[in-house]
Amino acid sequence: MMYPNQKFSLFVDPNNSGGRKARRMISNGIIYTILIIISMIWILPFLYLILQSFGTRYEAALIVPKEFTLNNYRALFDTSFTMNLEGEAIIIAKTYPFWRWYLNTLCIAATVSVLNTVLTLISAYSFSRLKFKARKAYMKLILVIGMFPGFLGMIITYFILKQVGLNSGTPALVGLVIVNISGCVMGYYVAKGYFDTISTSLDEAAMIDGANKNTIFWKVIMPLSKPIIVYTILLAFTGPWGDYMFASVMAGGDANLFNVAVGLQQMLGKEAGTSYFPIFCAAAVIVSIPIMTLFFCLQSYYVEGVTGGAVKG
Amino acid sequence: MTTIEYLSLPAYKKFLYKLLSFFTAIPKAIGNFFSDKVASLFSKLGKALVNYFVGIYEIFVGGDWKTKTSFFVMGFGHITRKSLIKGFMYLIYEIAFIVYFITAGVGSFAKIGTLGYFSQTSQYYDASIDQYVTVTVSNGDDSLLLMMTFVLSIILILIFIFLWSVQVRENNELENLGKIGRGLTDKDTIKSLGGRNFHKVLLAFPTLGLCVFTILPLIVMILVAFTNYSSEYLNPRHLFDWVGAYNFQKLFGIAGDGGAAFVYVFGQILIWTIVWAVFATFTNYFMGMVVALMINKKGIKFKKLWRTVLVTTIAVPQFISLLFLSRLLGDGGGINTLLINAGVIDTPIKFLSDGLIAKITIIVVNMWIGIPYTMLMCSGLLMNIPADLYESARIDGANPFKMYTKITLPYMLFVTGPYLISSFVGNINNFNVIYLLSGGNPMFTNYNGNMIDPGKVYNAGRTDLLITWLYKIVMTSVNKDYGVASVIGIVVFIVVASFSSIAYGKSNAVKNEGDFQ
Numbered sequence: 001m002m003y004p005n006q007k008f009s010l011f012v013d014p015n016n017s018g019g020r021k022a023r024r025m026i027s028n029g030i031i032y033t034i035l036i037i038i039s040m041i042w043i044l045p046f047l048y049l050i051l052q053s054f055g056t057r058y059e060a061a062l063i064v065p066k067e068f069t070l071n072n073y074r075a076l077f078d079t080s081f082t083m084n085l086e087g088e089a090i091i092i093a094k095t096y097p098f099w100r101w102y103l104n105t106l107c108i109a110a111t112v113s114v115l116n117t118v119l120t121l122i123s124a125y126s127f128s129r130l131k132f133k134a135r136k137a138y139m140k141l142i143l144v145i146g147m148f149p150g151f152l153g154m155i156i157t158y159f160i161l162k163q164v165g166l167n168s169g170t171p172a173l174v175g176l177v178i179v180n181i182s183g184c185v186m187g188y189y190v191a192k193g194y195f196d197t198i199s200t201s202l203d204e205a206a207m208i209d210g211a212n213k214n215t216i217f218w219k220v221i222m223p224l225s226k227p228i229i230v231y232t233i234l235l236a237f238t239g240p241w242g243d244y245m246f247a248s249v250m251a252g253g254d255a256n257l258f259n260v261a262v263g264l265q266q267m268l269g270k271e272a273g274t275s276y277f278p279i280f281c282a283a284a285v286i287v288s289i290p291i292m293t294l295f296f297c298l299q300s301y302y303v304e305g306v307t308g309g310a311v312k313g
Numbered sequence: 314m315t316t317i318e319y320l321s322l323p324a325y326k327k328f329l330y331k332l333l334s335f336f337t338a339i340p341k342a343i344g345n346f347f348s349d350k351v352a353s354l355f356s357k358l359g360k361a362l363v364n365y366f367v368g369i370y371e372i373f374v375g376g377d378w379k380t381k382t383s384f385f386v387m388g389f390g391h392i393t394r395k396s397l398i399k400g401f402m403y404l405i406y407e408i409a410f411i412v413y414f415i416t417a418g419v420g421s422f423a424k425i426g427t428l429g430y431f432s433q434t435s436q437y438y439d440a441s442i443d444q445y446v447t448v449t450v451s452n453g454d455d456s457l458l459l460m461m462t463f464v465l466s467i468i469l470i471l472i473f474i475f476l477w478s479v480q481v482r483e484n485n486e487l488e489n490l491g492k493i494g495r496g497l498t499d500k501d502t503i504k505s506l507g508g509r510n511f512h513k514v515l516l517a518f519p520t521l522g523l524c525v526f527t528i529l530p531l532i533v534m535i536l537v538a539f540t541n542y543s544s545e546y547l548n549p550r551h552l553f554d555w556v557g558a559y560n561f562q563k564l565f566g567i568a569g570d571g572g573a574a575f576v577y578v579f580g581q582i583l584i585w586t587i588v589w590a591v592f593a594t595f596t597n598y599f600m601g602m603v604v605a606l607m608i609n610k611k612g613i614k615f616k617k618l619w620r621t622v623l624v625t626t627i628a629v630p631q632f633i634s635l636l637f638l639s640r641l642l643g644d645g646g647g648i649n650t651l652l653i654n655a656g657v658i659d660t661p662i663k664f665l666s667d668g669l670i671a672k673i674t675i676i677v678v679n680m681w682i683g684i685p686y687t688m689l690m691c692s693g694l695l696m697n698i699p700a701d702l703y704e705s706a707r708i709d710g711a712n713p714f715k716m717y718t719k720i721t722l723p724y725m726l727f728v729t730g731p732y733l734i735s736s737f738v739g740n741i742n743n744f745n746v747i748y749l750l751s752g753g754n755p756m757f758t759n760y761n762g763n764m765i766d767p768g769k770v771y772n773a774g775r776t777d778l779l780i781t782w783l784y785k786i787v788m789t790s791v792n793k794d795y796g797v798a799s800v801i802g803i804v805v806f807i808v809v810a811s812f813s814s815i816a817y818g819k820s821n822a823v824k825n826e827g828d829f830q
Contacts (some may be wrong), residue, residue, distance in 0.1 A: 024612065031607045038604065039622045042685070046629065048647070049637055060650035119522075122515040130512040138516075145527060147809040149742050149780050152802035153530030155787055155795060156537075159457055160530065182526030185519035189735075212507035214514075242632045245744055245784060261632040265749060268636055277640055284633040295628035306686070307693030309732070 053281035072282035101263040116236035124191035190309040231305030390484035421462035429454025538799035601687025623685035753777035
């Protein structure tokens, strides 16, 4: 890309072409070296993580553990499995109910991804296609509200959810879903940018054929917007997995209501030392698997969304 | 400085000049915002409102008895003119509004001045047992609930005025249609929901969510900034009260027991937040672009492999990488142990326990997390640059570096302007990277090297951002001072608003030149 096509060799001094070739070889060689180093920097920590998840205990001095075991994985799920940590026999799955956190996060992520996608797309469509009176003002309002840190209102949101009884026990998870989807009209930018690129003449043609706005949305716009739909679902699904702030407020210290991010952070907390590290690594592998699978299946859509989103803001 | 003088400066001075002018523009931009934009907005709004209500007055004077009645009974005109659904909905809103005000609204207006009369618990001295006894008052007030009811009342009043005026105008329209023998029925109402009023159907639910769970909490929380609400006044057992600008004074050390230490901590955190946002945004952006350029370079093989390697790391949830690295980079963590064993160092490097090193570590780790993402974004965009630009540059004798600074960079900055702004704002509020990596540690020390009492500065640490500090005040500090938390939130808003308003202005100026369109 950076260099001209071969047809431009016409302009290059033929005596010098050998020198150019050598220079290019050297520069390519440097780039290969850098790329290999970069790949190692990015991949090795994860290899280390996977290896450690099979270790019997954490030994910082060893890259590859001495003995391999599956106990760390078993300890996460088996409530009758006792593990020996720092001279104490602990049932990990009871003190740190990882399977519960996993289930919580999965349920929340699934619900949020469906609701969030629907709400985001219909908001984006409204802002892109329905030229109603307050459109510009509404978008400006969203811009201003977005400048406040989202966490600021969380104390009051928690209070509101408490008034309707959604703050403790399993209902708190419903509360967390509500918190996650409540501001989704504010995430309309990327999808709106995509809808803007779809030609309005399609709408007009459908309108002449007697379709109303509702039919146009479902029958004309939606079938053309597969990449952005998949992208929105993917982002909405992965969001709750990494949410720490809101999940920790809603859980209020109840270990059964944690999501994986809060739970694993607590597990690695200061007093636990490094003895939980292999178990954390095992949990990390299990958490990463569904998201990675999803990512690799939908990679092309993701790339399209990222590139489009960057341009349209 | 004139244009000629500016153009004759060397490149680095030009850059410094631009940087300086950016920061000096901040106060001016804020001033302009209030003097020009806000003032003209209010005068425009005022005129529009006056015209609107004069129109409504004329409707009252010229209308028939049905229209006149609907000034008092909302929807009366609609119901008597066969538009039943709309009419009854207006009527129901009016009734609900009145009921709400009789039961809760009026009370909140009366009590808002003191945030309640009686607390839900009261203490009295019982001489027979020589102790203070706490009793619960059944109908005591709840300050926070009161404040929320008050804000809700104001919102409902505004909605009421809006709906009332809309239904009056609709009545007028119906009356006029009636005069020429036509009308609007329920059928038309339903039909318009699929066409002219489709946005109301689509946006109803998202807007409701936004109002109840984002706007209402935000307004109440901003009001909390002017109260002494904290865990000392644990709601709802005790009442809290208005304290004016006390919390703002606390931030600047004028009031409260934080004193100079608090001002110092606040200043440090504010500066670090901005420094962090600048570094985090631009290191990722430029390094990601460089990696993308290397992978996309002609003659480099296995393009897909390199890209897949980096994309793998996007697929791993961020919090896992962060928690993992926080352990690995600890004083006794994997990296230090390996380095000591290899004989590279003798004493552990304080990756996360020394203020300055921790800040550098955080920025580097953020690069590790963010570069794959920007690489992905940039490599998509780099392919869009017209290849003939490079070809003609080569013919003119430009070297690769020149081509990068004169073609690639301007193009990329041009198309990714909005992305840079939003990622800057995102980094100011980047909670996860800081909190999961360093937890805001190490703690602050004063000039003697003694630790500043964490209780006085609400557990603030040297690597805390404003947003993690806010979180700590609300969640982990002993005395949860919600008032100060709210003030910090407002500071974040001011920082974000001033930066993005200037940046949007600049990026619009770029757009107008239309170089690449």
